[in-house]
Amino acid sequence: MAFNSHRDFFEVLEKEGELARVKKEVDWDGEAGAIGRKTYENQGPAILFEKIKDYPEGYRISNGTTGTWSRVALSMEMAKKASVREIYQEYEKRVDIKIPPKILKKSDAPCKENIMLGDEVDLHQFPMPLIHEGDGGRYVGTWDVVINKDPETNWQNWGMYRFMAHTKNWLTGWPQTTSQFAFIMNKSYLPYNKPMPVAIVLGADPLSHIIATAGIKPYENEAENVGGLRGQAVELVQCETSDLMVPAHAEIVIEGEVMPDQIAPDGPFGEYPGYRSGTMCAGVAVKVKAVTYRSKPIVTMIALGTPPDDSSIAASLTAAVAMKKGLMRHGVPVTDVYVPPEGVTHLIVIGVTKGGTETTRKVLDYFTLRRIMTNKHIVVDADVDVFNMAEVLHCFATRCHPGRGILYEWYEGRSNSLTPFYNPEERKKLKGCSVAFDSTWPPEWEKEIVPIKSSFKTIFGKEIIDKVNNNWDTYGIKL
Numbered sequence: 001m002a003f004n005s006h007r008d009f010f011e012v013l014e015k016e017g018e019l020a021r022v023k024k025e026v027d028w029d030g031e032a033g034a035i036g037r038k039t040y041e042n043q044g045p046a047i048l049f050e051k052i053k054d055y056p057e058g059y060r061i062s063n064g065t066t067g068t069w070s071r072v073a074l075s076m077e078m079a080k081k082a083s084v085r086e087i088y089q090e091y092e093k094r095v096d097i098k099i100p101p102k103i104l105k106k107s108d109a110p111c112k113e114n115i116m117l118g119d120e121v122d123l124h125q126f127p128m129p130l131i132h133e134g135d136g137g138r139y140v141g142t143w144d145v146v147i148n149k150d151p152e153t154n155w156q157n158w159g160m161y162r163f164m165a166h167t168k169n170w171l172t173g174w175p176q177t178t179s180q181f182a183f184i185m186n187k188s189y190l191p192y193n194k195p196m197p198v199a200i201v202l203g204a205d206p207l208s209h210i211i212a213t214a215g216i217k218p219y220e221n222e223a224e225n226v227g228g229l230r231g232q233a234v235e236l237v238q239c240e241t242s243d244l245m246v247p248a249h250a251e252i253v254i255e256g257e258v259m260p261d262q263i264a265p266d267g268p269f270g271e272y273p274g275y276r277s278g279t280m281c282a283g284v285a286v287k288v289k290a291v292t293y294r295s296k297p298i299v300t301m302i303a304l305g306t307p308p309d310d311s312s313i314a315a316s317l318t319a320a321v322a323m324k325k326g327l328m329r330h331g332v333p334v335t336d337v338y339v340p341p342e343g344v345t346h347l348i349v350i351g352v353t354k355g356g357t358e359t360t361r362k363v364l365d366y367f368t369l370r371r372i373m374t375n376k377h378i379v380v381d382a383d384v385d386v387f388n389m390a391e392v393l394h395c396f397a398t399r400c401h402p403g404r405g406i407l408y409e410w411y412e413g414r415s416n417s418l419t420p421f422y423n424p425e426e427r428k429k430l431k432g433c434s435v436a437f438d439s440t441w442p443p444e445w446e447k448e449i450v451p452i453k454s455s456f457k458t459i460f461g462k463e464i465i466d467k468v469n470n471n472w473d474t475y476g477i478k479l
């Protein structure tokens, strides 16, 4: 049975030894964030902070729901020990299955247990954490599902975008201009000076959050992808102040409008590449019109920073599978793509059946065509396990020619301004550069000149490999 809610999933995490309940009172101002960060950096459990300073009993903060591969596997109802390759394969299989959502009556939706409307709205009634020292404010949406709608087609887009409390009923956020949130806003609302309804959902079922990080195509309905990934329709309910549809079992739903005549500075924030960002100007300003929430609500935090955490793990999965499909459509003979969480979507590994300069050029073309979030691409031969970074590094070190094997390309207006190594001028102009490392044997090389890899599987003949494998238990060597 698929998990309907954040709470259901936490019960499973607890049974599997993947949850720590912190009963001691913890301060929302820095302490919860620091505990979350230290836990990530030691591959620790998901956390439920059960007593938050200044808040009533029952108001809780979670951290790290799917911040490790084992917890991602559990969220997909796979074995906790599933390998990264198995998780990728399962996700790739399920993500194109579409199961339409089921619409619940408002009276049946747990997220409507409590409703604050209009002047009653006070975001400070929820234990929003000040996650890192130096953050511009208390971030309420770090692990959220944000929903907005294209009025022309009724397409409801889901994405994950951070939001910070500005006052008791204003939020600021920073959806990048390349996001679909901004695409809809800039196409159908701002030019007409119309407020844009938005819903910011905290604490939905785990797969709704994972799908919110995925670059699903415009005009496709993410709620259907979540159904496919879960193998069961996701249950939605209509908002109180708009016709947006939100996950009915969510902990907290913040309903508001992006005001077309306001801009707001957002940040700084301890961002996903693992560094504090500066203040991002021209963020969006959201006037909050209602908050609906479950009793004893849980604010979903991720104490984002150096990898791994929920952000780098989710992006590893959802981005890599989308890239693999994109590269195939682009004519690259791709076997697998791996986005190592440690590379925070800056570094991508691409396995190909036929390497060389032409293939590497095609890979670089693909990664520099549209919105550009990546910048280093290692192209490896099919004999390399892309999920094994020791093999990838060995391949890169020994097959990439420093003169002939490095291709790069500059561009302007399309780079990701959160990339740490760009200088202030480059960030302002969205100027960037991407590189591809051809770490493959030149396809024109005769078989005789390709060096034989000196590993157990490749340097011995079948006879001796079989003999050693069959006799392994008799040698007394435990591996």
Ligand SMILES: Cc1cc2nc3c(=O)[nH]c(=O)nc-3n(C[C@H](O)[C@H](O)[C@H](O)COP(=O)(O)O)c2cc1C
Binding pocket: 142, 143, 157, 158, 159, 160, 161, 162, 163, 174, 175, 176, 177, 178, 179, 180, 181, 212, 213, 214, 215, 216, 272, 302, 304, 310, 311, 312, 314, 315
């Ligand atoms: C934790 C987390 C926070 C994110 N915050 C933002 C953000 O504030 N702004 C943004 O443009 N993208 C952000 N992203 C990336 C988007 O979620 C991602 O690009 C997604 O595809 C957006 O959906 P869209 O394709 O509908 O725009 C974030 C991703 C994660 C994992």
Ligand SMILES: [Mn+2]
Binding pocket: 157, 158, 159, 180, 214, 215, 216, 222
């Ligand atoms: Mn989307």
